[in-house]
Amino acid sequence: MTRAPARWPRPWAALARRQPSAFLLAAQLLSLLVYPSMDDTQGGRLLFGAVALVVVPLAVWVVNRSPAVSIVAWLLAIPAIALTGTGVLLDRPELLPFSALLESALYFYAAASLIAYMLHDHRVSADELFAAGATFTLLAWGFAYAYFVCQAWYPGSFTSTVEPGRPRQWMELLFLSFTNLSATGIGDVLPVSSPARVLVMLEQFAGVGYIATVVSRLIGLTVIGARR
Template sequence: MPLHPLIRSPRRLFLLAASHPSAMLLAAQLLSLLLYPAMDATRDGRVVFGAVALVVVPLTVWVVRSSRSVNWVAWALAIPAIVLSLTAIALDRPGLVAGSAALESALYFYAAAALIRYMLDDHRVSVDELFAAAATFTLLAWGFAYAFLVCEALYPGSFTGMVEPERPRRWIELLFLSFATLSGTGNGDILPIGAQARALVMLEQFAGVGYIAAVVGRVIGLTLIREQRRRDR
């Protein structure tokens, strides 16, 4: 059976990926979302997967914004985070995970800011910018989830849940809380009970409403204007 042209030609596959870097990032994040439950049961599994996932973000930011400052800032956050993650595994130092999570949170927020700037640069909505709108949402969700992880490490008992309320919340639970908060759907399974945790959740609620109103609303509006102009021709 003949192979698909994209499979036969790595150069075509590379060009397709380069033309839609936001789609690459979104696909990587959604794939990790499916894999996290299987790895969340062990600390090492989540840390290793997190370190690998960190490589995707700065590379995607570099593709979207071919700016030296963006590239170096992203790597300046990513490299120490990866080193801390691997050191935590090699030396069995769980305390280093909090430091890695703090850098990961900053990296995801920085990448989200870079994608928002990319989407607001002009008044034309490309296919990649539509993917960027979705990818930015997931970047924000990941960024706040890592911030929750740091909060839980610094202030034990910041979050509770219906199941085993006394134990620290796992990564997938904090990520679930982040998605629920950012999307405005809310949930009753995982709750912030510490003052610092509640402050972070309120910031995420504000960020979610602002992102949907300002960025997503603009992208949808420009897309509708483009379609209307096509009909008028």
């Protein structure tokens, strides 16, 4: 009687179960490499939609590991993916602000769920460290999508030192979001309208609060664990 070959656990599957935040963080950082090739052409919008089809399910995935309610994430993710796919494939750019609004809400909800996950216990695991990085990128993407919606609904909300009259591209809005959230404030992309300035102030407040609460707590728990 022949014995069935033993099934060894797949390393990637085991890593995905233990540290889903690492996959989300990696996907978001890798997407930065393809964002510079995006523009207002059909090919750029197709690439924009392809990135959303990967990152949005990953954001829902990490919500499943947190104390948050995953059904809320799916209620935001499914119509966002549907609107993005419809707008890109049927060349309906007017649908993209609505999908961006849902994606922004999803990323904020996923960031809040990861913060609740990190505050859930008093030990710092490897996945929580990846979650800290993923939460930062989720907040940055969430505000970048909010800027995208603001620019679509309030034309001329953002200007720049380079070609100040045209709408800002996605990479410029994401760059603005990262500089605000990290308190770098380079200032080559500037908010002009009142709604845009309100969003920028909210992101600056969120960035300071995130560093003061989540990051400082993780550092403190890591130091306490090392002393023990």
